[in-house]
Amino acid sequence: MIRKLFPLLLFAVAVLFSGCATESPYRKFDNWVLRQNAVPRHFAYYDLFFVSPNVVPSEDSGYLNWTKHGVAEVIHEYTAFQTAHCFSNKVRVFAPFVHQISASEYRKFLATPYEKLEETPLWYAVRDAADALHYYLKNYHRPGRPFVLYGQGEGARILYEALKLSDDITPETGFVAAYFAGLVLPAEQIARDFRKRGIRLASGEFDTGVILAWNTQDQIPVAPGSFIVNPLNWSTAPGLVPASANVYSIFSDPSADPHSKTKELKISAYCGAEITASGSLVAVFKSGTERPLSGFTEYGLFTGNIVVNAEKRVRQYIYKRQWKDTLPPQMPSAPAAPRKNASPAGALPDMREKKN
Numbered sequence: 001m002i003r004k005l006f007p008l009l010l011f012a013v014a015v016l017f018s019g020c021a022t023e024s025p026y027r028k029f030d031n032w033v034l035r036q037n038a039v040p041r042h043f044a045y046y047d048l049f050f051v052s053p054n055v056v057p058s059e060d061s062g063y064l065n066w067t068k069h070g071v072a073e074v075i076h077e078y079t080a081f082q083t084a085h086c087f088s089n090k091v092r093v094f095a096p097f098v099h100q101i102s103a104s105e106y107r108k109f110l111a112t113p114y115e116k117l118e119e120t121p122l123w124y125a126v127r128d129a130a131d132a133l134h135y136y137l138k139n140y141h142r143p144g145r146p147f148v149l150y151g152q153g154e155g156a157r158i159l160y161e162a163l164k165l166s167d168d169i170t171p172e173t174g175f176v177a178a179y180f181a182g183l184v185l186p187a188e189q190i191a192r193d194f195r196k197r198g199i200r201l202a203s204g205e206f207d208t209g210v211i212l213a214w215n216t217q218d219q220i221p222v223a224p225g226s227f228i229v230n231p232l233n234w235s236t237a238p239g240l241v242p243a244s245a246n247v248y249s250i251f252s253d254p255s256a257d258p259h260s261k262t263k264e265l266k267i268s269a270y271c272g273a274e275i276t277a278s279g280s281l282v283a284v285f286k287s288g289t290e291r292p293l294s295g296f297t298e299y300g301l302f303t304g305n306i307v308v309n310a311e312k313r314v315r316q317y318i319y320k321r322q323w324k325d326t327l328p329p330q331m332p333s334a335p336a337a338p339r340k341n342a343s344p345a346g347a348l349p350d351m352r353e354k355k356n
Contacts, residue, residue: 053153096132129162171209187227231302247304
């Protein structure tokens with residue numbers, strides 16, 4: 001009797017404990033748009049974690065299904081261009097698929113107040129991104145190795161909320177900066193969300209452990225007090241920064257070069273940028289310059305500045321980390337004032353013979 005019941009007992013135990021330890025879906029390579037964990041760390045300067053906007057045109061109320069025919073290919077092409085191509089071999093790219101919502105649903109989300117993010121349609125994508133971040137940190141990241149977050153449009157908001165859920169991301173673990181193109185939130189809210197973890201609002205070109213956000217799309221309203229930086233000088237001060245400060249803008253253009261594997265249109269000093277008195281960021285084009293179509297092309301306006309600035313911040317992070325334990329706790333006191341007629345410090349002694 002016991003022998004007959006033993007297999008049933010084993011089955012019951014297996015069912016009972018099957019839900020106790022769930023594995024992350026991001027253990028599967030197919031759930032990553034790009035996952036360059038095979039690239040040796042010493043070949044890449046830092047890691048780049050990227051969430052794209054929803055580049056698949058759809059107005060239905062469902063969630064993005066990247067298993068549909070052709071969907072994954074579209075997302076991969078866009079992501080590879082924005083990351084691996086633009087940042088070149090300086091980075092290892094980690095970009096997960098997430099359950100994004102359509103553009104119309106995202107506009108509704110932005111326009112509708114909510115008390116709990118879990119009650120909104122964006123929650124599933126945020127949960128995915130947080131899971132992917134955790135899996136990356138646990139399996140592919142070495143503590144202290146610098147990494148940068150980069151989100152665009154809907155992907156910026158998704159990655160921002162995922163960062164809030166990721167308590168293990170701090171400047172001490174390697175977090176250098178988060179670039180959120182298309183994110184508009186009050187400065188006070190951002191500061192409050194990350195105050196306990198040492199993550200701050202960016203205040204300049206070289207600070208680390210910071211958040212940077214801007215938006216040039218008209219359909220995303222900018223309320224008073226929103227945190228907006230100018231990507232051409234990384235300042236929050238109002239005013240115009242001329243096009244000469246724009247390293248380059250870059251766009252994917254199938255007709256740019258028929259012999260090029262990656263079709264691109266790269267333009268130096270394409271536009272300036274101005275933070276207006278109302279707090280909005282406006283791209284300012286030179287007379288006769290054709291403005292790109294609104295939408296995803298907006299995210300290419302400041303790509304050169306993002307690439308250059310990310311490297312600057314990573315270098316600063318590495319420098320501070322290398323010298324952290326050797327710098328004195330405080331500056332030494334100033335030397336005493338030299339005596340009158342005394343030789344300057346370091347001067348050679350007078351070797352001439354003195355007369356008796």
